[in-house]
Amino acid sequence: MYLDAVSKISTETxxxxxxxxxxxxxxxxxxxxxKDWQPSQISHHGKxxxxxxxxxxxxxxxxxxxxxCLYTGPRWLRQKFNWGASTFPIYWCEVVRRDTLDCxxxxxxxxxxxxxxxxxxxxxxxxxxxxxxxxxxxxDSWNTGNEPLPWVKDDLIYHEGCAIETCDRxxxxxxxxAGWWIDSKPANGYGALLxxxxxxxxxxAGKCFEWGEHILKANEWKEII
Amino acid sequence: xxxxxxxxxxxxxxxxxxxIARSLRxxxxxxxxxxxxxxxxxxxxxxxxxxxxxxxRPWDELNLDTHAEEIRKVLDxxxxxxxxxxxxxMWFARIFPDGHPNLLTPPESALAQVSKPAIAAHAGLPxxxxxxxxxxxxxxxxxxxxxxxxxxxxxKGPYYEAVRTRNWAEFEEKRHILSSAWATxxxxxxxxxxxYEESITLSAYKGELLDCVRMRKRExxxxxxxxxxxxxxxxxxxxxxxxxxIRKIRWTGGAELEMVRDADNQLWLLEWNPRFPAWIHGSxxxxxxxxxxxxxxxxxxxxxxxxxxxxxxTRVVMEIPVRPEFPLSPxxxxxxxxxxxxxxxxxxxxxxxSKLHNSNFFEGKTNGNGNGSKFKAPDVPMSFIDxxxxxxxxxxxxxxxxxxENTAAGYFGRAGALVxxxxxxxxxxxxxxSIKTNPDERLIKLALDSGFLAETISLLEVKKAIEVGFQPxxxxxxxxxxxxxxxxxxxGKFYSIFCDSIEELDQVLEKLENGELHTSYLGVRIRTPxxxxxFGIPVDTPxxxxxxxxxxxxxxxxxxxxxxxxxxxxxxxxxxxxHLFESILRWCSSIEALTGKLIEILDIGGGWFPEDLQxxxxxxxxxxxxxxxxxxxxxxxxxxxPGKALAxxxxxxxxxxxxxxxxxxxxxxxxxxxxxxxLPMYFFYPHRILYKDSNGGALLPLGRGxxxxxxxxxxxxxxxxxNIQLPENAQVGDILVFCDAGAYDRSMSxxxxxx
Numbered sequence: 018m019y020l021d022a023v024s025k026i027s028t029e030t031x032x033x034x035x036x037x038x039x040x041x042x043x044x045x046x047x048x049x050x051x052k053d054w055q056p057s058q059i060s061h062h063g064k065x066x067x068x069x070x071x072x073x074x075x076x077x078x079x080x081x082x083x084x085x086c087l088y089t090g091p092r093w094l095r096q097k098f099n100w101g102a103s104t105f106p107i108y109w110c111e112v113v114r115r116d117t118l119d120c121x122x123x124x125x126x127x128x129x130x131x132x133x134x135x136x137x138x139x140x141x142x143x144x145x146x147x148x149x150x151x152x153x154x155x156x157d158s159w160n161t162g163n164e165p166l167p168w169v170k171d172d173l174i175y176h177e178g179c180a181i182e183t184c185d186r187x188x189x190x191x192x193x194x195a196g197w198w199i200d201s202k203p204a205n206g207y208g209a210l211l212x213x214x215x216x217x218x219x220x221x222a223g224k225c226f227e228w229g230e231h232i233l234k235a236n237e238w239k240e241i242i
Numbered sequence: 243x244x245x246x247x248x249x250x251x252x253x254x255x256x257x258x259x260x261x262i263a264r265s266l267r268x269x270x271x272x273x274x275x276x277x278x279x280x281x282x283x284x285x286x287x288x289x290x291x292x293x294x295x296x297x298x299r300p301w302d303e304l305n306l307d308t309h310a311e312e313i314r315k316v317l318d319x320x321x322x323x324x325x326x327x328x329x330x331x332m333w334f335a336r337i338f339p340d341g342h343p344n345l346l347t348p349p350e351s352a353l354a355q356v357s358k359p360a361i362a363a364h365a366g367l368p369x370x371x372x373x374x375x376x377x378x379x380x381x382x383x384x385x386x387x388x389x390x391x392x393x394x395x396x397x398k399g400p401y402y403e404a405v406r407t408r409n410w411a412e413f414e415e416k417r418h419i420l421s422s423a424w425a426t427x428x429x430x431x432x433x434x435x436x437x438y439e440e441s442i443t444l445s446a447y448k449g450e451l452l453d454c455v456r457m458r459k460r461e462x463x464x465x466x467x468x469x470x471x472x473x474x475x476x477x478x479x480x481x482x483x484x485x486x487x488i489r490k491i492r493w494t495g496g497a498e499l500e501m502v503r504d505a506d507n508q509l510w511l512l513e514w515n516p517r518f519p520a521w522i523h524g525s526x527x528x529x530x531x532x533x534x535x536x537x538x539x540x541x542x543x544x545x546x547x548x549x550x551x552x553x554x555x556t557r558v559v560m561e562i563p564v565r566p567e568f569p570l571s572p573x574x575x576x577x578x579x580x581x582x583x584x585x586x587x588x589x590x591x592x593x594x595x596s597k598l599h600n601s602n603f604f605e606g607k608t609n610g611n612g613n614g615s616k617f618k619a620p621d622v623p624m625s626f627i628d629x630x631x632x633x634x635x636x637x638x639x640x641x642x643x644x645x646x647e648n649t650a651a652g653y654f655g656r657a658g659a660l661v662x663x664x665x666x667x668x669x670x671x672x673x674x675x676s677i678k679t680n681p682d683e684r685l686i687k688l689a690l691d692s693g694f695l696a697e698t699i700s701l702l703e704v705k706k707a708i709e710v711g712f713q714p715x716x717x718x719x720x721x722x723x724x725x726x727x728x729x730x731x732x733x734g735k736f737y738s739i740f741c742d743s744i745e746e747l748d749q750v751l752e753k754l755e756n757g758e759l760h761t762s763y764l765g766v767r768i769r770t771p772x773x774x775x776x777f778g779i780p781v782d783t784p785x786x787x788x789x790x791x792x793x794x795x796x797x798x799x800x801x802x803x804x805x806x807x808x809x810x811x812x813x814x815x816x817x818x819x820x821h822l823f824e825s826i827l828r829w830c831s832s833i834e835a836l837t838g839k840l841i842e843i844l845d846i847g848g849g850w851f852p853e854d855l856q857x858x859x860x861x862x863x864x865x866x867x868x869x870x871x872x873x874x875x876x877x878x879x880x881x882x883x884p885g886k887a888l889a890x891x892x893x894x895x896x897x898x899x900x901x902x903x904x905x906x907x908x909x910x911x912x913x914x915x916x917x918x919x920x921l922p923m924y925f926f927y928p929h930r931i932l933y934k935d936s937n938g939g940a941l942l943p944l945g946r947g948x949x950x951x952x953x954x955x956x957x958x959x960x961x962x963x964x965n966i967q968l969p970e971n972a973q974v975g976d977i978l979v980f981c982d983a984g985a986y987d988r989s990m991s992x993x994x995x996x997x
Binding site: 079 | 392436506553772784787818820821822828829832836
């Protein structure tokens with residue numbers, strides 16, 4: 018789940034027409050709380066310390082592939098790093114030495130290794146439904162000062178992953194924290210994905226991608242259910 | 243309506259009988275469901291949906307003719323029969339070659355089309371079949387198949403069971419177990435396909451596809467069997483050709499197509515089971531009652547609705563009451579000193595398979611079963627025979643190591659010619675002979691004469707190379723303890739020194755600086771992550787990688803930098819080796835970029851089988867050479883170390899038969915005067931064996947059979963071959979020549995039991 022990759026909200030994200038309709042109807046979309054959040058980033062000191070770390074991640078990733086298809090999810094990242102709270106900004110030279118990373122950092126690493134493999138890839142932001150029990154547990158275990166977690170709202174959470182384009186404009190969505198491909202089949206209930214936004218560097222607004230039966234417009238939130 | 247349902251085993255790897263009954267009970271509440279089982283230990287007999295249980299004696303006790311007659315009566319009386327036992331279905335197909343209107347299983351001709359591993363019926367479907375070979379080919383070729391597929395292979399029985407075999411010793415052990423269990427030597431080996439498992443289950447009657455669904459496995463048991471899954475429609479791209487195939491092969495009954503979807507979205511068909519899957523009621527839960535559609539197709543009687551309760555299903559463990567008429571039997575006594583009660587296959591299915599084999603029931607079947615197979619002897623290069631024909635095998639003192647002079651010269655000559663051909667003005671390719679592979683002076687001399695460098699792991703090896711004629715500047719020093727016996731360090735400049743650790747790199751740098759050592763190139767050996775090895779600098783943590791970068795940065799400019807990578811392809815597999823090679827290119831590229839130190843030499847070693855290196859005119863090697871400049875544009879030399887590929891075929895071991903033993907089950911044993919002391923690599927790969935009778939007949943390659951060759955040593959594991967076909971007229975004094983014994987068999991042979 019998230020951290021705050023970017024503590025300040027710097028960019029206004031365009032909102033799709035379907036979202037506008039929802040807003041006009043008076044019902045707030047499930048991603049409302051996080052609609053302007055940006056995907057987490059790993060920062061670079063601009064020095065060799067970070068360059069060594071980044072080279073280590075991408076070279077290790079290729080070794081860990083064991084000759085499998087380049088589209089294989091980099092599950093080794095999750096075996097190396099536990100999932101838990103991260104602090105931001107986080108630099109490459111710090112990331113590789115951490116025992117624990119959050120979904121934003123893991124997603125950013127996954128994105129980086131897919132990119133290094135030569136796979137066209139994007140960042141995704143997600144809203145998932147869990148339960149009050151789960152979110153209160155996370156609130157207790159992640160929080161040191163009883164402050165509400167910004168990535169938790171009631172039984173909803175903000176989450177990050179990455180998407181790869183396996184053939185022209187067809188994507189698969191990788192949950193780097195879980196180590197699995199997210200099912201595009203809509204589901205409700207515990208762990209269900211409710212909304213998704215795909216974004217990428219220099220990705221033209223309005224470019225569409227097929228994900229299962231969904232059409233995802235670049236940089237726009239889409240409710241799944 | 244009366245429906246017989248057979249196959250009620252309900253353990254963690256269950257048969258589908260109970261699921262079929264649950265589905266049919268939902269669709270036909272008033273039907274009389276009769277469960278058929280062959281053991282009262284199959285817990286499905288206690289399932290509440292069965293109105294009656296027809297319990298037969300286990301298959302090994304059953305009079306098949308009587309049983310067939312009873313089944314015929316049942317079917318003639320109008321009752322339906324749905325079987326969920328593969329072997330029973332095959333047996334039915336033979337009893338009812340044209341089918342029976344009430345027998346809801348496929349006819350013999352249809353079964354032939356879906357027999358594994360080829361599954362001829364897959365033609366037209368958007369699936370591929372994973373590469374496979376029959377185990378009837380020679381052991382030499384089976385080992386090559388395993389290497390080619392990185393030892394990610396499954397040894398499969400004729401009907402059930404698939405076991406992973408990770409190395410040759412494991413393969414031999416599992417082959418013996420499966421062959422004994424299923425009473426056949428005809429198994430098959432299939433390449434593993436990585437991905438997600440999914441199935442299509444269907445029902446059909448007389449060639450008409452009635453219904454089908456797709457199921458993706460979502461939770462698995464320890465045996466990778468379905469524990470939970472989701473059910474969905476089969477898309478038209480699959481459905482249309484499937485309908486055609488079913489029509490063409492005139493399928494009747496249930497079926498399950500077990501598949502794997504790889505990361506590239508390709509479907510691979512592993513099995514076409516001639517019955518419903520054990521999870522069949524999971525489909526019914528989602529509103530698709532496939533067994534009901536089969537019964538409706540056969541009878542025309544419409545089923546009641548099976549309401550969809552969800553799109554996904556899962557299993558739970560539950561306790562049910564035992565039927566009083568079938569009280570539980572006691573557990574069998576554990577065998578003396580053993581653990582467990584040996585309860586696998588309580589209905590005697592394995593014995594049933596054996597019974598069918600013994601009655602030649604499967605003779606001529608395409609699914610590769612039967613006892614009377616002839617195993618092909620491996621091809622042996624003519625040069626082996628030519629070289630050996632110059633040796634008077636009857637006169638030599640055995641066991642004897644035989645140098646195949648012309649063979650060796652041929653291999654070294656071809657390796658020399660290949661690197662010349664691959665060299666260009668910008669990139670020179672050089673061979674180096676790894677002396678440890680076989681320190682025989684004749685081979686070292688051949689290497690020298692063929693323009694090789696010498697690769698050594700100790701100063702004693704350096705000394706030997708110099709004695710044969712190498713100059714220090716033609717010698718590479720490698721390995722973890724290369725400074726052992728430092729007092730014999732020669733004067734002069736080495737060609738290259740590769741350090742095995744960062745600590746060693748620091749020490750060598752110090753000695754180079756103070757003039758104690760001299761070398762043209764200085765390098766490191768790298769151990770990439772995810773590789774089981776004790777050699778080289780492990781770059782599997784960012785900390786070590788950073789230290790390596792710092793250490794390399796310290797290398798003074800006058801030393802040209804080199805990187806060494808070595809991994810035995812015969813152990814890790816050919817495909818994996820090439821992946822590691824590409825991986826090392828990436829690591830080298832990173833090191834070069836981060837240190838600014840240009841890599842000028844790349845030294846690659848491979849523990850190759852000659853066939854693997856030479857395959858398709860060394861096409862992989864050519865591609866690799868071509869790939870290097872893309873990652874490492876400053877590399878000027880590639881050092882190739884094909885030691886094993888050259889030495890292995892260059893020597894053979896001759897041994898003599900000392901004693902022939904006949905045993906009751908006709909598996910003979912022969913005692914020979916050779917042993918694992920002369921063939922220490924016996925456990926790692928099969929050797930091609932030539933036989934020569936004591937009357938001076940021609941050398942004959944031996945195929946696979948049932949004779950064990952027992953070595954001369956009083957050691958339990960001194961068995962130099964376990965499954966060869968000795969000629970009928972073999973006699974004491976006849977000679978066996980084990981080929982492919984010129985590499986580590988020779989260098990690691992030891993003296994034992996000679997007094």
